[in-house]
Structures are given as structure tokens and as C-alpha cells.
Amino acid sequence: MRGLWAIYRREMSHYFVSPIAYVVGGVFLGVGGFFFNGILSFMMREAMQMGFEAAQFGGGHNLDVTSMVAQNFFSVLGSLTLFLVPMLTMGVYAEEKKRGTIELLMTSPIRDTSIVLGKFLATLSVYAILLVPTLCYQGFLFYYSDPRPSWTILLPGYLGVLLLAGALISLGQFVSSLTENQIVAAVLTFGLFLILWVLDLGAQNTTGGLGGLLKQLSLVQRYNSFTMGVIDSASLIYLLSFACFMVFLTMRSIESMRWRRA
């Protein structure tokens, strides 16, 4: 436990001492803000148009524009996460191997579990910290919109983003544990993310068992249920077990370094 805490502290300080956290955070918030602004103005235009139409022809739909803004924003956050998580995870093990510090960790009286979990939790915490400023955007919605956005959209949305990030971070760290080269780790991680992300696209034209299975495995399908404000237990369990499995694989990978090294 002490080992885990020590690793966690070091990883956190590494992110914030180096420019990584600031660059990733800056891009994340900048692009996120840009999209939020875009979604908001688009929705406002649509809503106004709807209003005119309703006035002209009577009736019209009752649209919950606020929730739509929130939902779209979460979709954007999901895509951004896909791009930025490889930057956070690529060096986690690759750099340790390159610098030889992995030798220090592996000859210290701490368990491999502490190393892997400490690193995983640190990256997840950094990601969670990056999410905090996005609450400002929700604050705008809360303050200015009528009706107010519902917590039943926002809470599952943030839960979903964190679960998605957890799954992606665990995969990214596993890939990083396989190589000494950060660029290789980043490219490979990103490729795997994309495949997992669009798995259901390939499934659209297929019928039968395989298509159904691919749809079930697609991260975007799993994540989307959260953005719509639904905490779907199947998705919850899928994302959690995905992360657990990847953390487990990382532990095996670390362990294998002991006997694999030539």
C-alpha cells in the first residue's frame, strides 16, 4: 500500500512537473471549449428556427435543447479523450524502460500490483483533474438556460467519460509496457482506440452473431448510453471489466519482463 502511494505521488508529480499535463490539458480544454461554443450556437439557431415555425404554423415540438447540448458535448469529450489519452499513457512504462528506472522499481520491495495500480490511478486522476474545468461549461448552461440541464444527464455523462477514460488508460498503459519507444506506444495505442471506437461501423452491414458481437464490444456504443443519461449496467460492467482486464494484462506484462529479457 505504501508502495502504491509512493508510485502514485511520483507519477502525479511527473505529469505536473513536465509539460505533459499542461499541454494535454490546454488542448483538451481549448478544443473542448471550441466545440461547446459551436454546439451551443448551432442549437440556439435551431431552437430559434423551431420557435418561428411553431409561431407561424402552430404546434411544433417541445425540444429539450439544454439536454441536447449536454449530450453532444459529451460525445465531443469522448472523441477528445480518444486523442489525448495516448499522450498521457505512452511514456508510463516505455520511459521507465528506456531510462532504466524500471530496474529500480523491480528490485525494490514493492509488489508489481502496486506499480501498475499506482500508475493507473495517477493517470486517471490527471484525466479527472482535466475534466474539472469543463464543469464551467455546465455552469453556463445551468445559469443561463431554461429549463436547466438535468443532473440525470450530467452525472451519467461524467461517469461515462471517466469509465471510458479508465478503459482507454488501462489499454494505453498496457501497450506502453510492451515497448521501450514512446512513439511506437502512442501510435499503437491510438490505432487500437480507433478500432475499438468504430468496431460497430463494420458491424452495420453484417448480420447475425458476429455483427451483434462487434456492436456489443464497440466502445462508442457503450459510451453513448451514458451520454444519453442512462446508466446501463451492461455498459458499466463492460467498461469496468475492460479496465480490470487491461490492468491485469499490464501486471502480467511487467512480470514477464523478468523472464523475457534477453
Added chain:
Amino acid sequence: MIEVDSLTKVYGETSAVDHVSFDVKKGEILGFLGPNGAGKTTTMRMLTGYLPATSGKARIDGFDVADQSMEVRKRIGYLPEVPPLYTDMRVDSYLDFVARIKGVPSAQRGERVTRAMEMAHLLDRRKELIHRLSRGYRQRVGLAQALVHDPGVLILDEPTVGLDPKQIIEVRRLIKSLAGAHTILLSTHILPEVSMTCDRVLIINHGKIVAEDTPENLTTKLRGGERLRLLVRAEEAALRAALQEVEGVGDVTVNPVGTSGQLAVAIELASISDIRNRIAACVVGKGFDLYELRSDRMSLEEIFLQLTTEEAEEGARREA
């Protein structure tokens, strides 16, 4: 303190370490000497639990390195060939981190970190970022890292590599001062280092131990005594005759040095006794001019070369 019993590491078809056995007693400094690629690092990695052995056993302080790895890791300080440094950290926070993962209780941590920096002469650089430090200082941080939890056993892989001569002397002095309280296994391919710091030497080549003794014994054993070198101005035959009369003189070889009329004389000693005074008295007594008289020991370097080349020749013969 360290007991190694026919430790073997095989990579594919080649064995990097081949049935190596040795013991290191408490408080002793054992030098592990060998050319690059002889298996020094592999042996050390197996002792630290970084690599598993293919076969054989090793115990540190009574704990098996494979089965009781955690107990072993608590008791060793390890400096790998490349010091394992987080270069984006400051010296003191790096050492604090190492103390944490080595399990130093929080109450003693600050004191241990300061003590380690003191021993490695790092106190004036404690707030410096590691990547700003020179090679020599980094090596010292590596040493401090190995010392921070006050381990009983120190395993140092080429601790002086890449240092300038002044730093080398400092590091050697530090290592010597640690003996007694710590048991030290030190690897190097630099020979004078071994004779200066170690109580005992282990010469390893192609994964096998080819010699094991104290640096002094190794020298005497292999040489079978000393050789004296003289520089004398004299008539050759007369000098030869005079020297042969002195007790304890074995073979004498005489070579003229250029055109100066001086003669370079090499005297093999028949016994181990010191006869330099008698030689000097004889030469001067006969009225020759004595310019130089020195005893010439075979250096560890020569022994090392001799041992490792013999090994190579044997191997070549076996293959033929």
C-alpha cells in the same frame, strides 16, 4: 552474507553465466572483475531479483533470491550500470521517493535521505534537478539511492564508470569506508580499482569464474615471486658474474640500453625474500654505476590478460 551456488543463466543456446559459485562474508568487499560481456551484470541482476536464474541458488542474508525476493530486496542496495534516475526530479525528492519504495518508515525518512546525501557528498546539490547534474554527480545520486535505506548488502555495477579521475578516487574512498558495516559486491573491468578497493577478487570470463583470491595473493601466486629491474653502467660479463654470486638470484637477463653504455638488467628471484639491499650493495661494491633499482610485480592487468587469454585459447582448442 551472500552465498551463490552454481548460478546459471542461459539465453537461448548461450550461457551468459555458467555455474558460478562464490561466497561473500559479512563486511567484506568482493570485486567482480571481467571484460565487458563476461556475465557480471547478469549475475548481479540475478542476485537482486531482477532476472530469474535458469538454475542454481543464491541466498542473501539467508533468504533465497527467487523464493523470498521481497525479503532480499529489503536488504540490498543496488546501483545498476546506468543509474536509475528520474531526471525530472530534484535530488532530495528523488531520494525521498526511493526511501518510500524501499520501505523506510516515515519517521526516519528525512534523516536517512540527508545521511545518504551526506555520504555521497550531495548536500550542496540537494535542490538541483537531476538532469542538470554532471555525469559524476549523477553517479553519486545513484550511489545515494543504493544507500538510502541503509541496506546490509550493496551490489554496485561498475560504480566508477564515466567519472573523472578525481571523482573515481572519491567514489572508491566512499566504497572503502562503507565496508564493515555493509557487505559489498562490486563489479568493474578496471583492474587497479580492484586492487585498491577490494578484499577479494573474483575474475569472471565467458560466464565462468577463472580465479578467486585476494589481489595480493593473485599477483604472487601467478608470478611465483618478484622480478627486479636494474639500470647499471658496467661491463656485461663482470656484472653478470657479480650478480650470480648474490644469494637468491635466479636467471639474469642483460640488455644494453641504446648507446649510453647502460645496461638494463632483469633478475628473476629464486626465493621470495627481499634481496634489493644485497643487490644494491653488490653492484655499488664492485664499483659499477647504479642508476635504477626497482621491483617489478606483475600487475593485475597482466594476470587478468593471462587468465582470460588462456581461457580463450582453451576454448579455441576445444572447438578445433
